[in-house]
Amino acid sequence: GAGVSQSPRYKVAKRGQDVALRCDPISGHVSLFWYQQALGQGPEFLTYFQNEAQLDKSGLPSDRFFAERPEGSVSTLKIQRTQQEDSAVYLCASTPGHSSTEAFFGQGTRLTVV
Amino acid sequence: AQSVAQPEDQVNVAEGNPLTVKCTYSVSGNPYLFWYVQYPNRGLQFLLKYITGDNLVKGSYGFEAEFNKSQTSFHLKKPSALVSDSALYFCAVRPMEYGNKLVFGAGTILRVKS
Numbered sequence: 001g002a003g004v005s006q007s008p009r010y011k012v013a014k015r016g017q018d019v020a021l022r023c024d025p026i027s028g029h030v031s032l033f034w035y036q037q038a039l040g041q042g043p044e045f046l047t048y049f050q051n052e053a054q055l056d057k058s059g060l061p062s063d064r065f066f067a068e069r070p071e072g073s074v075s076t077l078k079i080q081r082t083q084q085e086d087s088a089v090y091l092c093a094s095t096p097g098h099s100s101t102e103a104f105f106g107q108g109t110r111l112t113v114v
Numbered sequence: 115a116q117s118v119a120q121p122e123d124q125v126n127v128a129e130g131n132p133l134t135v136k137c138t139y140s141v142s143g144n145p146y147l148f149w150y151v152q153y154p155n156r157g158l159q160f161l162l163k164y165i166t167g168d169n170l171v172k173g174s175y176g177f178e179a180e181f182n183k184s185q186t187s188f189h190l191k192k193p194s195a196l197v198s199d200s201a202l203y204f205c206a207v208r209p210m211e212y213g214n215k216l217v218f219g220a221g222t223i224l225r226v227k228s
Contacts, residue, residue, distance in 0.1 A: 003157075004157070031214060033214070033215065033216075035216075035218075040220070040221075041220055041221075042118075042204050042206075042218030042219050042220045042221050043158070043204070043216070043218045044218070045215040045216065045217070048214060048215055056215065059215070091157065091158065093158075095214070098214060099214075101146055101148075101163055101165060101208070102160050102163065103160070103216065104160070105150075105157040105158040105159070106157050107155070107156060107157040108157060
């Protein structure tokens, strides 16, 4: 596809369950970002990749959150032992280069922890 | 700490009237400034950006924004609102000394009534 693709679109997890969220960036885009958007709030930065290197993970809220981009393309955000406070929309964005100014966002994955 | 404030949770305007969605920021240095729009069940879409130069920036769908350095503001404007402009609008900054991540405001719901 032409845009950033995220899957699944919706995920319901029982508290304590592990989840994996996938992001397919625009082909050739070097930089990839994950954001967390709680209900009624703006997106908050989680982590940033340049190719396969995770250059900034300062926004990950706890060690239950882990992200990877092993081949510099598709990225996976994994949340272990999900808690209710993890319920949010998880947005992925990509940019052509590390100095690019416009980020292209996917539709997001809405995670609900019950 | 870097922060973005959107003081209005919701802005209501009649179709054909001018609209303004307010944004102020608190960031050191000279950040890049952005506006994004979010329609229901869709990802964030880029509207416009300010990097440097002319304080009045023109973007997509007839929107423009005015950068005011002394007031640290970046208000979004449109001369004549359309019903189809109804959506959730986010102001964001990219603080240069903190890499490529975006810091978002909480968002403003724009409702345009016919």
